[in-house]
Amino acid sequence: MKFGIAKEQITPQNPVYMHGFGSRTHKSEGVLEPLYMTATLMQADRSLLIVTIDALGSDRSFVVGIKDALKSAYGLAHEEVLINFSHTHHSVFLTGLDPSLRRGGYSIGQSGWAYDESELDYAEDEAYYVLLRDTLLRMVGSCYENLTEGELQMARGSSDFACSRRRPDGTGGVRWMPYYEGEIDKDLFILKLAGQAGEIRGIVYCYGCHTTAMGSDNYKFGNDFAGSVSARLEDRYPGAVAIFLQGCGGELKPRPGAVEDEFVSCDEESLHQVSNVLAQDIIALMEQGSFKTVQCQFRAELCDPLLYTEQLPASFYKTIAEDPQQDDFHRSAALRTVKAIENGTIKDRVPFYISLWQLDKDTSLIAMEGEVTTGYALKIKRLFGNGSMIVLGYTNGVFSYVPTRQIIGEGGYEAECNYYFGLHGPFIPEIEDIIIGQVAEGIGRMSK
Known part of the structure; x- marks a missing residue:
């Protein structure tokens, strides 16, 4: 290749x-x-x-x-x-x-x-x-x-860098708190691009976690922990470009930024300390992992199903818009939603890109649009994976959160912030069936 x-x-x-x-x-x-x-x-x-x-x-x-x-x-x-x-x-x-x-x-x-x-x-x-x-x-x-002859190699490892922010409250709901025991997709994949002499030219690392080690008090541009990790890798492997692929991290935050029952935002100094945890996992996989050569027989498909929402009345959002305890962001989003319902421009369905790549007969990549929650990566890999399947979110657009049926039932931020994005209501639980069904059909077509 x-x-x-x-x-x-x-x-x-x-x-x-x-x-x-x-x-x-x-x-x-x-x-x-x-x-x-x-x-x-x-x-x-x-x-x-x-x-x-x-x-x-x-x-x-x-x-x-x-x-x-x-x-x-x-x-x-x-x-x-x-x-x-x-x-x-x-x-x-x-x-x-x-x-x-x-x-x-x-x-x-x-x-x-x-x-x-x-x-x-x-x-x-x-x-x-x-x-x-x-x-x-x-x-x-x-x-x-400047196309270069070389090899694509892949290794799979694991990292505990991410942590769920949805702790069960004991009554069927959740609280925004570190949930250390929550099941998440811990897979850490590296795609290594090497020249004919074996020199490393590209390090593509794939992991799912919100890039929010720093908080809202930071007004300086930056790529959060991913920027620090990539810089660390490029220092360690001169001549290589480090590339971060965001996985299904919709409800995940950096675990090193969690202290007991809360997430603590990093300053510039502590950001590098937090980022170093993931960097060390990547370096360990680079140097001790078992890399296989991808045979590079490429196939690609793009699906675009519709995901449907509930249809809450305008009065629901008027309550938010008129609440003096809400900040400008929430009140303005609610008011825009009210106006969209009243003038008929509100969205009760959205298209949803699902990309399916087959890199060789054993290696595949599924990439979905939006802030996809970790449960989708877990389920897709359980149903269709063979240990060499990478599952990504945040790909080909980020319209809104994409919660699982379980998250929709539990409620909480990822299920209920639909009005930020101009949606008529929370997604219906059946979106999980639509997504998994489209993935299954796409994998079936590519395997023929």
Whole structure:
């Protein structure tokens, strides 16, 4: 096989309103560490492209625009491109040029949370999109021009770096607290790209955990623990590009940041200490793990089913919008939802990308849109996995949380924050059946 890797900084040059924490009240205040975009092109019987972006996520306007541009420039089909977001809460949420595919409710140019969509001007967002699009096209061109003969190798390990934030309250519900005993997907995968002489050119590490070691009091750009981990790996393996792929970490936070019954936000110094825990697990796997060579017989599919929501009345959200105890973020989101219900633009279903890649007959990758919770990774691997299946979230867009049937039944943040995202109500429990069914059908088609 052949591969090419490119990496460039994408840190906004001017202060913008970061996304990820609703309690933020003003624009960014400098740079803790640069934000990056990477492109990894793998070419065998067909080409596959992995793009990673240090951002909270994006809507369809961004993803479709980027994929259309890649198809026009290089002939890459939509299913041959994965765009994975680190989900750092110290960056921005991305949109593109097509307003019909825009999630709305946020702009990098805002000075506070908008109570009406008409208050938002997306000129800065669109300019940033064009910058990222053109930068990525140049990067992918460089990948094609500098394709290197080599090998793709994979190793599977385990890490206790993540911890559930959904502790059962004893009455069928949950509290936002560290749940150390909670079952999570602990898989740590490394895809290693090596040249013909064995030199390491790329280290793609895959793990699911919210990039929220730091808290809402940080107004500096950065990629949270993933940025520190990647920097550590690149220092240890000179000449290699370290690339983080975000897994199904919807309800997971860094365990080293948990102290008894609460999560404690890191400052700049403690961030590196927390990040070092995951870095050490990756280094141990790099140096002691059992790597197998992937035979690189590529297949790719892209499914796009609809996920449906309940339909709560406008009065439910009016109560939130009129509650003086709520902050601007929650009140503005509730008010936008009320207006959308009243004018008929509210969403009670959303499309949901599921990418399925077969890297060889034994090695596969399932990547889903949104803040996918860890239960999906566990279930997909139990039903279809063979120890060589990577399951990702935060891929090809991040519209909303994607809770399991169990989480929907328990309630709590991941199940009930639908109005942040312009949805009519919580997802119906049957979305789990839709997702698992689509994965099963896709795997079946690829195995023929």
